Amino acid sequence: MHIGILGGTFDPIHFGHLAVGEAALAYGELDRVLMVPAGDPWQRAGRTVTPAVHRLEMVRLGVQDRPGLEVDDREVRRTGPTYTIDTLESFPATDRLSLILGVDSAMGIRSWHRWQEVVGRAGVLVVPRPGFTAAEVAEVLPHARSLEMEPVSINATTIRRRIRDGESVADLVPFLVIEYIAANHLYAKPDEDDMVVAPSDMEEPS
Secondary structure: OEEEEEEEOOOOOOHHHHHHHHHHHHHOOOOEEEEEEOOHHHHHHOOOOOOHHHHHHHHHHHOOOOOOEEEOOHHHHOOOOOOHHHHHHOOOOOOEEEEEEEHHHHHOHHHOOOHHHHHHHEEEEEEOOOOOOHHHHHHHOOOOEEOOOOOOOOOHHHHHHHHHOOOOOOOOOOHHHHHHHHHOOOOOOOOOOOOOOOOOOOOOOO
8 A cells, every 4th residue: 555645734635635635646656645634733833723623614514525535534533742753654654655745845854753764764755846846856855756747826815815805715615525624614814824735745733
């Protein structure tokens, strides 16, 4: 089993996340992609995020009817700070793993907790972004592979602000997720300017 891991806040999940997951399935030769919402300890880094129970449910709704994409709650269930190596080590040793990372996260991976073990346990699939070359990524991660897809960048702060201001986000967010947001009155108040850029990374807590 070759499993892709796409982690992040998903606050909310949007079409950019889904495009990345589906590209990883198609070009990364994966059997499935797990969307792994970060748990509440992310708030300890000074970033305001929606409670994990809501973010988890939005991911569940977002991946409906998208074969190969699944929600995984292991980081939500874990207590205390979450490191990527902990997530990777929670999988059976027989599973082949690949992290799906934005190029910014891939370039900064050497600052991660136990980063050598991270890249020893999992391959890395890098999502392209203008301004970065494959050669630059190869200097940091020689064995990383780039996904064949158009760069996707969606600012989740803009999504939340549009919802707060009563504007449509139908072009950015799945309909079932929009319904959930409305039913639970999410993003009704101003928030901090955190960003979720497709793909969300598995950022190490500070």
